[in-house]
Amino acid sequence: MGDEAAGKPPVVILREETNVTSGTAVQEKLIAAARVFADLLRPTYGPRGLDKMMYKTDGTTAVTNDGAKIVAELMVKHPAAKMFVAMAESQENSCGDGVTGTLLLSAELLLEAGRLLQKGLHPLTIIEGYNQANKIALETISKQATKGSVEDLRNVAITALTGKGAEGASEHLSDMIVEALQTVDSDPDYVTMHKINSGGLFDSKILHGVVVRRRVLLDALPSEIMDAKVATINGDLAPRKQIRNAEIEIEEASQLEAFLAAEEASIEDLAKTLLASGANVFICTGTVNKGLLHHLMRAGCFVAGEFDDRELRNTSLATGSRIIEHLKDLSSDDIGTAGRLVAERKAATDQVEDLIRLENCPTPKVVTCEIGGANHLAAEEAIRALHDALRATGLAMRTNSLVEGGGATHMACALAIREAAEHEPGRNRLAMEAFARSLEIIPSTLALNTGADALDRVLELRAAHRNGASSAGIRSDGTVGDTGAKEAAAAIESAPFQGLRKPAQVCSESTKLFLHVAIETPSGSSAAIHWMVNGFHSWLTLPSRP
Secondary structure: OHHHHHOOOOOOOOOOOEOOEEOHHHHHHHHHHHHHHHHHHHHHOOOOOOOEEEEOOOOOEEEEOOHHHHHHOOOOOOHHHHHHHHHHHHHHHHHOOOHHHHHHHHHHHHHHHHHHHHOOOOHHHHHHHHHHHHHHHHHHHHHHOEOOOHHHHHHHHHHHHOOOOOHHHHHHHHHHHHHHHHHOOOOHHHEEEEEOOOOOHHHOEEEOOEEEEOOOOOOOOOOEEEEEEEEEEOOOEOOOOOOOOOOOOOOOHHHHHHHHHHHHHHHHHHHHHHHHOOOOEEEEOOOEOHHHHHHHHHOOOEEEOOOOHHHHHHHHHHHOOOEEOOHHHOOHHHOEEEEEEEEEOOOOOOOOOOEEEEEOOOOOOOEEEEEOOOOHHHHHHHHHHHHHHHHHHHHHHHHOOEEEOOOHHHHHHHHHHHHHHOOOOOOHHHHHHHHHHHHOHHHHHHHHHOOOOHHHHHHHHHHHHHOOOOOEEEOOOOOEEEOOOEEEHHHHHOOOEOOEHHHHHHHHHHHHHHHHOOEEOOEOOEEEEEEEEOOEEEEEEEEOOO
8 A cells, every 4th residue: 555655646736837935035035025115214204304205196196204104005915015014004093103113113123133044043033032122122111101291292293293294383283283182082083184275384273163065055044153053963854754655646736735735834843843952053964855944044044964974973072962863853952052153155166165164162072173285285294294193192192101202212222122131141132132223223214314324323322321311312403312302102112102112012023923934935936026106116026036
């Protein structure tokens, strides 16, 4: 039996054209992908980072240095590149800021790991050393974190706005951000944005209410209502329709008149019910019956329909109204309040240009940031910057834990890891020291993008921290000293105390995952990293290894 089996041909599992890559060659390919991402994003980092212009296939452009925006526009095929995109999304969703720093740190960890692999260290040894270093980094961040004042929260917002298109008005916008978050209990999801398409960023302001772009149903509807009493309805503003099919035979004109009169009476009764609630503004998600619309208009009420679910929810939260499903259920307890309703009518075009504004709500749970700027691209970039700043500042408010920016915390972590590595007898020490060097990529890049010598500034910053200047970082002019910049600790970990922690955790975990990969079987003669920025294609081809 054994002889018969020995004579059989081997079982073919893979196709003949499939190339199998194994050993350190796999890690080298993954590290090459990391290098591409680092080179792409490095020039955009920090207060002196440069913008990138991205051309879209429809001819429009976007100008930004926001790492999240750049990465979101990439179309990648390489598995390692896809992981970097997922990492960026995770950081953006959890902290709102720090995407570029996270990707730079991840790439540097992989590059350092590649150098250790070339020296003969086993991937699992590197992973173990990285684990030890990551634990020390998180402990150091926890020790460095401090509770923040309102002024510190403004500094967090200014730090998040620095280097973005809104930097020129950062102090004005930071005050707006803190006020908005204090109003909505530090939840950035309840802060909406609206472009006013005029003025500049210094004309931006907080609206304690909502702005909705919807067509005004009738020119005769009031343009302004003071002390608006708002009803929000999830459905049509119309008499209830009968579901069953019925036929009515009308033999005389009087019967038709009676039928129409009964229908009109039904609409009139419904209008009286709605007005009895005390509301003078009616907002719904469905259509509005024309007869009912005219009844309410003659009573001095404003009516708007076809709001989407989010707009209706925001209106309800801003005014304090309760969303109802059935018109007959509407009562005075369901009515919300706004200090003023304004309906702005625009000339009719293919797009809806009319605006419905509910202002001066007494206890809003949703607020609107009205962003000034006649230039469309500038306003869009300002909104992206505000989005990041809102999430970073909101995280700082919720965790009440802040750390120093400008690379100060990264340098403190690097020194703590180096000191711990001195007591490590095994090869893990090499991985720990590599982790410490990787952390220094943040102050190094900050210095490089200001035009300073990166090596000189890193050595100077390292010496400053050893001499007790724990708040020293890289200033916007490239010098070393107290930057005044604040970050949520979690955004470095993974938010204000959580903004620094998260990147450290995400970067470490992603690097370990890459190093665990031992074999790859692409079908074809080569693997390629491909990215596309809204229609602009670039390729990095990685030759397969035998």
